[in-house]
Amino acid sequence: MPHFTAPDGTELAYHVVGEGDPLLCLPGGPMRASAYLGDLGGLSTQRQLVMLDLRGTGDSSIPVDPATYRCDRQIDDVEALRIHLDVDRVDVLAHSAAGDLAILYAARYPRRKRTCVPGRVTRTLMVRNFP
Numbered sequence: 342m343p344h345f346t347a348p349d350g351t352e353l354a355y356h357v358v359g360e361g362d363p364l365l366c367l368p369g370g371p372m373r374a375s376a377y378l379g380d381l382g383g384l385s386t387q388r389q390l391v392m393l394d395l396r397g398t399g400d401s402s403i404p405v406d407p408a409t410y411r412c413d414r415q416i417d418d419v420e421a422l423r424i425h426l427d428v429d430r431v432d433v434l435a436h437s438a439a440g441d442l443a444i445l446y447a448a449r450y451p452r453r454k455r456t457c458v459p460g461r462v463t464r465t466l467m468v469r470n471f472p
Contacts, residue, residue, distance in 0.1 A: 342400045345425035347418045349409060354400035355422060356392045359385025363428060366392040369437025369460055374399025378436065393422055412441045419446045423453055430455040
């Protein structure tokens, strides 16, 4: 299982399925590993799916600071994965609650995302102004 190190030192894992241009896939649901995404209904025949196990899920490590589970604190994990993959710009596909993370990533790193498809955005994100 490939791993990389998040900015706070947490070891994070990701899974790669398929070939082609990379598509960064963010799993939704609280504490859900990316394995349930499978091959996204056959999308792996056209794209290389890079499925991140968010901190504390799947093969990723549990962070020292539990506050880093917050969505707005995981934005830099996504950017660290992009850098690790050595791609200039990335397409991001988010499922369910990870839609918030995808939108926050696109807002913080607009020049690093090529496209962003959030599965769902919560009311909290719509009314809260994160730093």
